Amino acid sequence: MGACAVKGVVPKSSLNEFQLQKKQTSTFVFVYGNKRRKRDTQSVKRTESEKVSVKPVERASRQDQLDDAIFRKYVASLCSQSALLGFVYGFPGLISPKDAYIYDAFVNGFMVAVSTQLTHERLQPGAVFIPHGAANPWLLDVFYACGAAFLAASRKDMRELAESRMAKVMGQFQQVVTCVSFDSDNKWLVVALLSLALREKFYGLDGHRTVLFLKIAFQLIRNWPKTKLANSKHLEGLPEDIRSVISEQTWLLTPIERTLVESFAYNYSVIGLVLDQKSQFLLDSPFEVFDELQPLLDQQLYRCPAPWMNNPVMGAALPAFELASKAGWLQLHYPFDESMRHQAIALFRLAKYFVPPVLPPDVRFNQPKHVCKRLLDSCHAARIVAQGAYILLYKLLYPETLETESDIQRRISNFISDLEQLSFHSSISGILTWPFSIIGTAIVEKSQRDYMLWRLHNFGCAIKNSCFDSIIEFLNRTWDEGLGWQALLDKTNFDKLFI
Known part of the structure; x- marks a missing residue:
């Protein structure tokens, strides 16, 4: 059972080609990323029986696949190390080979x-997430539910198990939440709620349930003493130099808190x-939520080659995700009244002139290429999310x-260019489901549609x-029915979508 739970630990000997490196210019440990490869531009026609044009895996760059797999194995090794901490204290509820198998799927999948x-x-x-399961049986059940959902995403025979594990968690949900003090150290519950929200992306269709998880998680976070201090009004009256010293001493987040806040955001x-x-x-409203979270999200806890390496999610x-969140909120209020229209116009301008971060010169010239590639992936992601916010706001403001x-198709071309920069199995795709859904509706060229579907698959x-299957179905339906970009104006078009 123990061997199963730590499955996925990568021996150092297997990472010789991708040796973790520590540069003199930084205290951060890096892992090999991947190299850019040009895509095969030949499109494959869709048939009635196969909506998605899927190119054989063999056509993709084997080096890209290897590089992406190695990065995931590196992350898995970190996750397994965290899991080992739990066995030091003894895991409650880990009593059967099936539990061990599902827990392994949670940790390493x-x-x-x-x-x-x-x-x-x-x-x-x-x-951040994994060690908390060592002390709480219900949280461990949450981990089992997440592991089962991960398995069920690609295995139909695991779906009944995924549903039963989730039913067990929800059966105790009200009692657990009712008994928790919102003023105590409740980070384990925030871990549980965010894990459940993420679980829905792998095997779930209940967006309203996700809202419940996030609503409670935010209530817990905003009651943290540090959150209250970060937003306290008395700091505003102090000189800047004194205020920064007091702030650093009284509400500097721990790594656990920083990751949880951003995962919620x-x-x-x-x-x-x-x-x-x-x-x-x-x-x-995100216009209020991000104001409240900004002092927490701005904190950079570590000296890293690129500042956004302090943003773990x-x-x-x-x-760019702040823009996306506000654009999505405005979509809920379409058609606009005068006040909402003014907000939309102001946000539209921010999205239009959004400037994504670029690699600092000392990183570009001093860090290994594989490190630069991973950091550049994050920059491409920022551009893609901002493009999604721009396209959504454009349609809401100018529905006809x-x-x-031409402006929209130029941005579609820019999006395709950024998408091409992401390797075949890029892990960063996991946070791009929102812009993929938005931008995809405005794609009109068949070759670009085919490429989009192939990448999503x-x-x-x-x-x-x-x-990702949900997005593919959504886009195929949108295109086949001739809705295209018009789909963004009617929220009922998104009823079967989950991201």
């Missing part, structure tokens, strides 16, 4: 799939796309405009995430 960034290893989601940012207008009242795309508009295969 689920947590690896949701770890998309090259970040400081103490900020990695696996290093990401899940909160994308959920609005799949909600209807009635659901908007369940969550606070969204990386360089963190500010056709997707053939292979991203989903790589990280075992069912939401």
Whole structure:
């Protein structure tokens, strides 16, 4: 059982070609990434029986596949190290080979799939989430539910198990939440709620349930003493130099807190796309939420080659996801009244002139190419998310405009160019489901549509995430029915989509 639970640990000898490196210019440990390869531009026609044009895996660059796999194995080794901490204290409820198998799927499958960034290893989601399961039987049941969902995403025979494990968790949910004090150290519950929100991306269709998880998680986070201090009004009256000293001493986040805050912010940012207008009242406005979280999200806990390596979930795309969150919120209020229209115009300008981060010169010239590639992936992700926000806001503000508009198609071309930069099985695709869904509706050229579907299919295969199949179905339906870009104006078009 123990051997099964630590399956996926990568011996150092197997990483010789991708040796972890420590540069003199930084205290951060790096892992090999991947090299850029040009895509095969030949498109494959879709048939009635096969909506998705899937190119054989053999056509993709074997080096890209190897590089992506090695990165995931590196993350898996970090996750397994975190899992070992639990066995030191004794895992409650780990009593059968089936439990061990599902737990292994959680550690070396689920947590690896949701770890998309090259970040400081103490900020990695696996290093934050996994150890908490050692002390709480219900949280361990949550981990089992997530592991089973990861397996069910690609195995139909595991779906009954995934549903039963989730039913067990939800059967105790109300009692667990009711008994928790919102003013105590409740980070384990935030871990549970965010894990459940992420679980829905692998095997779930209940967006409203995800909203419940996020609503409670935010209530817990905003009651942390450090969150209250970060937003306390008395700091505003102090001189800047004194204020910064007091702030650093009194509400500097721990790595665990920093990762949890950003994980919440990401899940909160994308959920609005799949909600209807009635659901908007369940969550606070992102115009308020991000103001409240900004002092926490701005904190850089470690000295890293690129500042966005302190953003363990969204990386360089963190500010772009704020745009996306607000754009999705405005979509819930379409058609606009005068006040909403002014907000949309202001946000539209920010999205239009969004400038993504670039690699600092000392990183480009001093760090290994594989490190630069992973950091550049994050920059491409930032551009893709910002493009999605721009395209959504454009349609909401100018609903009569056709997707053939030159500005829109120019941005589609830019998007395809950024997508080409991402390798075949790029892990960062896991956070790009929101812009993929938005931008895909405005694609009109068949070759670009075929390429988009091919990339979505292979991203989903790589990280075992069912939401990519959901996006493929959504886009095929949108294109086949002739809706295209018009789909963004009617929220009912998103009823069967989950991201």
